[in-house]
Amino acid sequence: MIRLATFNDVPTLQQLIAESVRGLSRGYYTEAQIESAIKYIFGVDSQLVIDGTYYVVERDGVIAACGGWSKRNTLFGGDQHKEVEDPLLDPSTDAARIRAFFVHPNFARQGIGRQLITACEDAARSNGFTVMELGATLPGVPLYEVMGYMAVERIDAQLPDGEVLGIVRMRKEFSSV
Secondary structure, eight states: OEEEOOGGGHHHHHHHHHHHHHHHOBTTBOHHHHHHHHHHTOSOOHHHHHHTOEEEEEETTEEEEEEEEESBSOOSOOGGGOOSOOOBOOTTTSOEEEEEEEEOGGGTTSSHHHHHHHHHHHHHHHTTOOEEEEEEEGGGHHHHHHTTOEEEEEEEEEOTTSOEEEEEEEEEEOOOO
16 A cells, blocks of 8 residues: 655654665675665655655555655755755756655565556656656666666765765656657
């Protein structure tokens, strides 16, 4: 079941995000990069909760995944990564963002991510957007490619402790059919 996330979900989501990153990023990032990213980048973006564009997926009463879309400028990162106000995007000229997608390792590769991305794309389309962008972690790239996203550029996110996290900016244009 997909539903909108609430502020009551945030403690559970922060735990899920850390478990997702630790469980699914091995082999793509070093342990130091993983821990640094959890501390400095990955987390809930409360603006998505406020905007009503952040979702959770529940399986048997357990939150198995979270993710959303945004009509704001930030490409990636939770509250701890943002320093300024996040301005609204213009659907006629800007791409909506796929944001803060995390699946608990126990629920990975069961179609949950695909289901959640589709829900976000549908919502963004219904809000007038024709293009989506995202900042993918390396373990997420294969899923996004299967969903029709194309790599645009590699971003080396410099973290405050000196670690560098590779992120791939990806883009998808909706067909006008």
